[in-house]
Structure formats: C-alpha cells, structure tokens
Amino acid sequence: MTALVLCSLVFGVGLYVVLTRREIIAILAGVELMLGSANILLVALASFAGADGGVIGSVALAVLVVAAAEAAVGLALVVSLARRSKRSRVEELLEVKG
Amino acid sequence: MTLTILAFALSGLLMAGGAAVVALTRDLMRMVIGLGTFLLGVAGMFLFYGQAFLATAQVFVYVGGVLVLFVFAVMVVHRSSGGRPVLESRHDIGAAVIALGVSGMVILSLQDSVGGWLPASASGGAAIATELLGGHLVVFELLGALLLAALVAVLVIVGAGERR
Structure with a gap:
C-alpha cells in the first residue's frame, strides 16, 4: 500500500510538472517522473499478484526502453528547435507550422 | 526486515x-x-x-x-x-x-x-534473459528495432538542423 501511495503521488507530481512548466525540457522531465513511477507500480502490482519474476522484468524492461527512446527523441527535438530558432518554450511553438 | x-x-x-x-x-x-x-x-x-x-x-x-x-x-x-x-x-x-x-x-x-x-x-x-530470448523473442527484437529507429530519428532531427 505504501508503494501504491508513493508511486501515485509521484505520478501526480509528474502530471503537475507537465501541466505547469513552460520549458520543454522540464515537461520532458515530468513525463520521465510519470513513466518511472508507473514502471515501479507495474513491478509492485505484478509482484503482489504473484507473477513470474522473469515476465515482470521483461515487461518493465520494455517500458524502460520505450521511455529511453522517447527521452532521446524529445531531447533531440528540443536541441534542434533551440539551434534553429532559439525557442525552448511551449508557447513559442504555437507559431510553428508544418 | x-x-x-x-x-x-x-x-x-x-x-x-x-x-x-x-x-x-x-x-x-x-x-x-x-x-x-x-x-x-x-x-x-x-x-x-x-x-x-x-x-x-x-x-x-x-x-x-x-x-x-x-x-x-x-x-x-x-x-x-x-x-x-x-x-x-x-x-x-x-x-x-x-x-x-x-x-x-x-x-x-x-x-x-x-x-x-x-x-x-x-x-x-538469467530469468529475464530466458523470458526475452524464449517466449518474448519477437518483442525483444521489436524493442531493438524501436531503439534503432529512435537513433536514426535523432540523427535525422539534429542532422537536419546542422545542414542549414
């Protein structure tokens, strides 16, 4: 129960960061908070449910890999935007058109 | 404990x-x-x-x-x-x-x-490796392909800014 409360609160903190921050890097950090706490919650719940440790580990590893890929692409977009147009905030991206 | x-x-x-x-x-x-x-x-x-x-x-x-x-x-x-x-x-x-x-x-x-x-x-x-390389081999390969796609995407995104 402690892990559930802790992970849920950290997930809420990550959501709060995503909703309130304006810098794209900070928003990505908030997404990392949400993904990390969700991954811990997945491992905790599966452990309590008596799932096989190898299955839990492989699913959590998949989440970890997807989160790492998301962070890499997101940060590449931030760097590319900053180098092209000196923009790093979400409001400034409203002017960007494809 | x-x-x-x-x-x-x-x-x-x-x-x-x-x-x-x-x-x-x-x-x-x-x-x-x-x-x-x-x-x-x-x-x-x-x-x-x-x-x-x-x-x-x-x-x-x-x-x-x-x-x-x-x-x-x-x-x-x-x-x-x-x-x-x-x-x-x-x-x-x-x-x-x-x-x-x-x-x-x-x-x-x-x-x-x-x-x-x-x-x-x-x-x-060892248990995770048994799962990944056993029943979940396709998922494991797809994860590797996803990482490769992310790597290529990062190179394309950052490289496009470099060329300009």
Missing part, C-alpha cells in the same frame, strides 16, 4: 525528494539533478522488489545515459538562448487539483490489488 524497511524508506525518500525538486525548483540544472535523484530512487525500488537486473539497467540507461542527454540539452539551450535559463511555472490550484485527483483515482482503483508488505517474487538477469 529492518534493513528492508530502511531500503524501502531510502528509495522512497529519493523518489519523493527528487520529484519535489523537479516540481519546485526554478534552476534548470537543479531540476536535472532532482531528476537524477528520482531515477536513483527508482533503481532502489527495483532492487527492493528483487529486480536487480532492472536496477542495473536503470542506472546504466537513465542515470548514465538519459541524464547526460538532459545535461547536454540544457547546455545547448543555455548557449542558444544567451542567458541562464530560469524555469517558469504557472503554479495554479487547478493543475494541483487535477494532479491530486488523478493520484487519488489511481490509489482508489488499485488499493485492492496490493496486499502485504514485501512481495515474494524476485528474479535475476
């Missing part, structure tokens, strides 16, 4: 403290350090739940890899914007209510799934 509780408490403190720093600080580098603290706490939690391989992967991939990417991005943005980036927040009660509401919903919906204190299942790297 006392050591186990201490390990859980330490990991939980690292997670909560790091998340609080990410949410509250105005300095971008402090935010990255807070994120690193949170990720170390996540690795500690993996250890607590008997997933030593996941904890090692977390430290290598996130604390050693993604965090360096964050620092690199902060350095590039800092250089481009010509000044030390200060984080701005629209701290408002609505966002806090939404975040607390989502947390409460998660707790209420999952509270029956959690029982006891310490789960019994634990696994080492």
